[in-house]
Amino acid sequence: MTRLADGRLRYGGDYNPEQWPEDVWPRDVELMREAGVTTVTVGVFSWSRIEPRPGERDLGWLDRVLDLLHDGGIEVFLATPTASPPPWLGHRYPETLPVDFDGHRLSxxxxxxxxxxxxxxxxxxxxxxxxxxxxxxxxxxxxxxHVGNELGQVCHCDVTAEHFRTWLRARHGSLDALNAAWHTAAWSQRYGEWDEVVPPRRAPYLINPGQRLDFARFCSDALLEHFTAERDVLRRHTPHVPVTTNFMGLDAPLDYWALAREEDVVSHDWYPDPADPTAHVVSALGFDLMRSLKDGPWLLMEQATSAVSWRRRNPPKPAGQLRAQSVQAVARGADAVCFFQWRASAGGAEKFHSGMVPHAGPDSRVFREVVALGADLVALAPVAGTDVTASVAVVLDWESWWAARLDAHPSADFDVLRRVRDFYEPLFDAGVAVDFAHPEADLTRYRLVVAPNLYLVRDPVPLMSYVEGGGTLVMGFFSGVVDEHDRVRLGGYPAPFRELLGLRVEEMAPLGPDEVVRCASASLGGFTADSWCDDLRAEGAEVVASLVDGGVPVVLRNRFGTGTAWYVGTRPSPEGTRALLDRVLAEAGVDPVLAVPRGVEAVRRGEVLFLVNHGVADVRVDVPGAHDDLLSGAVVSGSLTLGRFGVAALVQRSR
Structure with a gap:
């Protein structure tokens, strides 16, 4: 399939002309041209306009919109409007409406x-x-x-139940195999007929975890089936036109690795909180993940120019943040920067969600920033289609994520995404480029692999082979605990990795909400830790850090083959994690893109070094050599100063 690759960065947003009188449309195109918009997404929520009654088609308005946009030099990402069915579908066919976990049919x-x-x-x-x-x-x-919108729907109805049973038959083959996988001998849950099997529904107490895990897999596959059905129709008519669907931030409704394999380009919706001073770190994490899903450029399909409308409080973005966040996305692999939406709605549920043209109109700070960003993206065109090269990978597996969120675990506070961020943030601060990877992927190109959590493990061989062949692995606690059916791997945790890590965990010991332990280390220095502390003993591994009280090891290092595996059996303070990763990076031979002050982001994409100041104060950054700044046109020699939300895109001058 063709990828969007023609040497430019696309710029635009969701355009909903059906919400506006037709005499507004020509003015929209004029303003789009003024802003440098190249691309708009059309039709995402237009099903009721296109099909006002069953079988009718009202497409004349859409003909005129597409023609008008084309005449204005603006291309279209045309959406299939299937995410939001019209009222007549639910009214005439209530069986199409979803049923929630409690058995209520939603309207x-x-x-x-x-x-x-x-x-x-x-x-x-x-x-x-x-x-x-x-x-x-x-x-x-x-x-x-653009297929649908933000897939993540879940249903528990009887139609879903039959679909689930069909999926289970294909997965397990027989009821005996299903009963074994779900360990139904516990709590007298053995199934004797397929019709007895239903989706997880409200029950008196805890629901079988194997059932819940399989239902999460099923829901992901059902949404993937929904996507591929639409994609196949589109490809039959237009095999030359790429297909995408927009991922919904850092969420777990479906396996992004699986869906990314079925689309031509990855696209992403992302709404960082303007009130969060560390939001740029999670943004970078999400952008790196999107780039990694298909190992290449991706599309930022939605973001906000200013305020959103769905948080408890919705502050506007301060001046300059729109630019900084957009350039950050480009630096981390985005070949398109788009917003929801072009013109802020006058009514409806999202009327207070910002737009490229706000309620105040084009004579506004937001629109002036939109116009300026359009010019920036023209200047940044040389990075289109280029890659970010990373020598560190962070492992993330959706099936393990789903399983780790189930009930009746050692700690209900355990959060996979929090664990990922615990390791990602020090790497971000160190200016180290990071990819994400599936645990069963080929990892040989990376000097360092970090597995913040792998609670569920199918096949430990890829990670073990990676270390045995000379790689460096850092693994976090609560890993290697269960197999693919959420059945405990017996013999001491983490059973499949005990030889690799050179240790044995006898018990997992979560700490109290306010409990902090002190740790001592000759090489890392003293640090505190919280949340968790494994009761473990070394079986060949070097103890790098231990509890001050009791001497229980908390950080261990083990040689395995020609590589090295580290285990972190607690949650060190940020300073402790930073000290650990500084040592690991040095031993693995991983260098930062550029040493920068805290709050400044340094990313190299292709030949361009991006610098973004996410802080509120001016920052001086040392940059060896002489560079041209694609954005300002200035020559940078030795250092530069970035103001609040300041950005630079530097290309080294040839001698």
């Missing part, structure tokens, strides 16, 4: 009100997709198909 009147397993919904959705593809497949404005 229409919002969005996302469909059951992914419903054949009636699928029939109507694919008929609409087929008509759109047939009508617009050759339209010169069409650049990409």
């Amino acid at each position: 229409y009147g919002s969005r996302n009100q469909f059951c992914p397993s419903s054949p009636v919904y699928r029939e109507h959705a694919l008929a609409l997709v087929d008509d759109l593809a047939a009508r617009y497949g050759d339209h010169p404005a069409l650049a990409l198909w």
